[in-house]
Amino acid sequence: MKYYSFVKEARAEQKSQIDMSASLKTGPIKPIICCFVFLSLLTSMAFAQVTEKSEKPKLILQITIDQMRGDFPMRYKDRLGEGGFRYLMEQGTHYINAHFQHADTETPIGHAALFTGTYPAHNGIVAGNWFDKDKGKVIYNCEDDRYPMIGKEPAKGKGRAPTNLLSSTIGDELIISNNSQSRMFSVSIKDRGAILPGGHTGKAFWYSKSNGSFESSTYYYEDYPDWVKHWNDNKLADKYKDTKWELLDDASTYVFGKDDDRPFEIDMFGLGTTFPHQVKGDSKYFYASLIATPFGDEITADFAKTLIKEEKLGKGEYTDFMAISFSVTDYIGHVFGPSSLEAEDNVLRVDRLLADLFKFIDEQIGLDQTLIIVSADHGMCEAPEYMQGLGFEVGRLTSETIVKGTIKNGIEERLGISGDVIRLYEHPYVYLNEEEIKKTKYSIAEVESAVAEEIIKTKGIIGAVTRTDLIKGSFAPTEVNMSILNNFHLKRSGHVHVVADQFWYFYYQMETTTDIAAIHCSPWTYDTYVPLFFAGHGISSQRITRPVTPYDIAITIANYLEIKPPSGSIGVPLVEVLKE
């Protein structure tokens, strides 16, 4: 039952009891006393029920599962346990057609969009890295050297803060709404998965791939809270030394049970490509290797639960906000592919992890006092070799080959100018060197056009839209082109946005291995598709098929809490969540 209707009924019940007591005034004395005792009991029970629940939830718990494509929970529905995804599907509101509408479906962009309720065009997180004109270098989305890691010497490019995020988040708005009476925390394996959801006013913690602790920067704290020091001293990650990631069930019960070892899978961190995956305790990559096994999410959940307990979230007068991003699904998808035995086992394990987390929340705060939101930062594409096996003529493209080879040569031949006018490629943009262009007879717009025309000659590249055309609005308003516009920020986006065709692998050349198994970062539906669940706090059980976007989440929470939406919000309130 929706909470508000519960309140109405409880109030109606009280009113009828008061009416009853009035009508009893003329009756015999003894029954009146009995009735009063009985009625006052009833009334106090009714009041107790009302005062126990507040109108607003005690806690907002927004979970992001990195790379959890929209179909994954449904794909394995029959084999899910109790209390995890099935709780969300069966007792929550499940939107089965939620798609992002920005072209570069990357982790920081998705996380920023989920919590600011808007596109990169407004919140400024346009890519994983972008070329900063003023600084004259490529910067990382959460980089800010004014804020070194706590307890560490400042190091170039190692400072972390949410200062590149230009919009407020829903958590920021909650904090502003009551003059910092609410509290906001954010936890993830990835720094960007914690920092961007945490917004400007939250406290963010993320996993150290070098020592297995959770760390933070001086943006958030001068020194770690005692409970964080204590958690880190316990060295939970070390308990996974020399363990094995084994299948939860017999391989024959899995959709991909017969396909454990396929040529495109990567032996990352020495984990191997088949079950059981051995975690090598003496490897220098030990702590890093945990992020590509379900153990990474288990460690994250343990830290998050400790945080909720120690910071007494959901215990105060005001609504608190907790963001948790589970990153393992993303690493596993990249290393083994989204349609692999590893990815399948991982979804079943994420299901168990959620069930355990929801049980914890129920015991600590109450699911009826907690508004739960679950979604993802992006979907995922299949490995191109897997698609080739199904008859698709697709392949692998690396941006370095295209930019350093095809485009530079093409520009030199076509315009008779040096290839140095191409500065670099940072997905999804080609950045030009404007100073070099000024030395030629061509305008920046002319070089942009020439670059775009050269790029699309490459097999597998289907789109290249220039900065000038985006500013002037001179492009065909197709869905993909509109998503490129939504991704475009005047001061951060590059000169040409490049789009590979469907199912083509298009990314950087990897330094550690030849390639990874599979990649996202495209505007195609497999990459834009994410799950979207609202649950807890009296949310109705329903499955909604109408198309929605994850940008809708922030404004829906704002309406739910009766506060203003984030500054750049473009989402539409989800009426199914808000209706009484």
Ligand SMILES: [Zn+2]
């Ligand atoms: Zn990824």
